Amino acid sequence: MTYQEISHHRLVSQKLLEANANSPQEIVTHLGAMQAQDYSMAKWAIGSRCDATEAAIEEAINSAQIIRTHILRPTWHFVSADDIYWMLDVSAPQVKRFTASAGKKYGYDTKKLNQANSKIEKLLAGNNHLTRDEIMQELGIKKTSSADFLSAAIMMNAELDGLVCNGRMKGKQITYALLEERVSKPKSKLTREEGIAKLALRYLESHGPATLLDFSWWSGFPPTTCKNIFNAIELQLNSIEINGQIYWIKTDSSVKNNFRESVHFLPAFDEILISYKTREASILLEHQSRAFTNNGIFKPIILENSKVIGTWKRTIKKDYAKIETDFFNETETHKKAILFEGIRAFENYLGTKIVIE
Structure with a gap:
């Protein structure tokens, strides 16, 4: 297999090559998590993979079929409502190290972040969707350049704790809402190993062929953790070697040569x-x-x-x-x-x- 074939198969696995009837939520579910800090462009990342209009994708986000939150790495991602809780369980502990460090720079230790969570929960209760500035005003945090970093750390911490997620758009402004008021919490939970294995299989199905270091970068987990998980799911994977580099795909993924101009x-x-x-x-x-x-x-x-x-x-x-x-x-x-x-x-x-x- 060549790099050209690898890149072509990625078009297939990422649902870019063939027109499909998937809904916006199904596209996000397939890809696991889609980076979304550039909100306008991130909607087109979904739209380029299905026939939905920007308005339809916006509605899927506003109605919480698709959640926009911080997950995997300390940046925004789109995640399907069906995946938000188990994915938070898997990835939040590692990303919270970043928010904890950011909070401490501005005098917010774990205790103060938890106190902020309690206040935010009361503010948003009853499907009250507020912007970050509105929340910070209620918390008594003035709008300054340094407070901007603090407010980002506070809200990201609340997201990673499973307290808040995106609310309905207020014009062009992003709001926050209580996650449990938007998406019902599941009755069962995955173990950490089950969760990372599920994440790895989802990634290889939707992004493969890909290397172990690709998955490590995307997921935020260290290479040693990823290697252990790949070993655990090895029977569900096939491998391809190019220039001494091993690329992995799921065993049920098609790698036949179906090249076409695009x-x-x-x-x-x-x-x-x-x-x-x-x-x-x-x-x-x-x-x-x-x-x-x-x-x-x-x-x-x-x-x-x-x-x-x-x-x-x-x-x-x-x-x-x-x-x-x-x-x-x-x-x-x-x-x-x-x-x-x-x-x-x-x-x-x-x-x-x-x-x-």
Whole structure:
């Protein structure tokens, strides 16, 4: 198997290659967790994998079919309501080390964070959805640059404790609500080992072929933990070796050669790049600095036949959306016209005219 084949199979496993009838929640369930700090672009990460419009995806989030919260790593992710509790049980303890450290910088130890949780619970009880600024005002924390970091740590801690999650959007503002008022708590729990194994199998089904270090990066668990889990589920996995590197897939995953031409305009922070420790299968090394930075900022990307060939950005106008492109190599006009057909799905998703410049 070659890197080209690896990248193509990832299009299949990530549900990017074939049109499908999955709902937004089913897409998120399949992928396990989808990075979502850029809220607008993160919705397109879902939309690029199904036929749903932006409005339909927004409704799935507002109605708590899809939860937006901090999980896996100290950043925002979309998670299906069906997965939120077991995934929090698995990953929250490791991410809470980050919030504990951040809180201490501003005089908030575990006791004070727990006290903040108690106050937040009372504020949000009865399906009261409030913005972070509204919550901080009630907690007596003034809006300053340093308090901004403190408020983020307080709310992230509350998320990781399973107390809060995203509420309904208030205009363009994100709100918080009590998780248990949005999603019923399950009666049974997984053990830590069962939870990590479930997470690993979900990742390899939706992101494979992938390496052990890819899963370690995506999940936030150290390589030694991941190795033990891979050993425990080895009978459910197949492996492929390329240049001394082992790539894993689930045994029931198809790796037959079903290549076909494809073009995709994908959002910033899309799983097709960000969910892997190294990205040589999808983008040439000399192009990587133009697609993402060393400090973790990922741009919207253009894929041709599963390879990143450029970046793009959108600007929303009153009656249309303007699309600007930056191809890594010189591209002839007739070739661009063919590539631009890949943006039509985005036009349908937005429900507005697109102008390409």
